[in-house]
Amino acid sequence: MSVVEILMVEDNPADARLTEEALKEGLLCNRLHLARDGVEAMKFLRREEPFRDAPRPDVVLLDLNLPRKDGREVLAEIKTDPSLKNIPVVVLTTSEAEQDIVKSYALHANCYVTKPVDLQRFIEIVRQIETFWLQIVKLPQSDAAV
Numbered sequence: 625m626s627v628v629e630i631l632m633v634e635d636n637p638a639d640a641r642l643t644e645e646a647l648k649e650g651l652l653c654n655r656l657h658l659a660r661d662g663v664e665a666m667k668f669l670r671r672e673e674p675f676r677d678a679p680r681p682d683v684v685l686l687d688l689n690l691p692r693k694d695g696r697e698v699l700a701e702i703k704t705d706p707s708l709k710n711i712p713v714v715v716l717t718t719s720e721a722e723q724d725i726v727k728s729y730a731l732h733a734n735c736y737v738t739k740p741v742d743l744q745r746f747i748e749i750v751r752q753i754e755t756f757w758l759q760i761v762k763l764p765q766s767d768a769a770v
Contacts, residue, residue: 628654628758631681633665633698634716635690639739639746643685646750654758657681662693666701669708681711683757686733688717688724696727703732712763714753 630647634640644656657678659665665686668675684702688695695715702708712734717724720738728736737753740746757763 628683629657629679629681630654630683630685630758631657631659631665631668632685633659633662633690633695634685634687635660636687639687642743642746643750646747647754649751654754655679661691662695662698664692665690665698666693669702669705669711682763684711684713685716685753686713688715688719688728696724696731699728699731699733712757712761714757716749716753 632640632643634643640658647654647656657668659668665684667673668678669681669684671678686695686698690698695717699713699715702711702713709732713732715728715733715736716739717737718739725736734757737749740749
């Protein structure tokens with residue numbers, strides 16, 4: 625079984641820790657990488673220092689409200705970059721605002737999930753994201769030509 629690479633872009637340490645715990649108990653062998661802001665996320669994705677050896681993620685879990693470069697800007701950059709645009713981006717955020725949902729889909733988010741406040745429900749949502757995006761959906765190979 626190959627390792628599934630997940631990039632989580634999240635500035636809240638508690639949410640990052642909960643996601644990590646939920647994924648540890650999942651069925652897949654995965655490796656979770658954490659970027660704490662949008663600038664760090666783009667450096668990771670573009671394999672810029674200090675991330676020269678970073679793997680290409682199979683999926684990105686993206687919070688919208690981030691320091692330095694917010695999630696909307698990160699999403700726009702990913703989806704307009706020919707080398708990154710095929711990476712599925714799951715917006716995983718606390719915002720339930722309709723304008724954030726509409727804007728995320730306009731920027732080509734693959735899906736939009738509101739983080740539940742309830743701890744058990746949050747863990748369940750992360751596991752469902754893992755199941756859907758990493759077990760059910762057929763994703764392109766990272767080096768496949770467009």
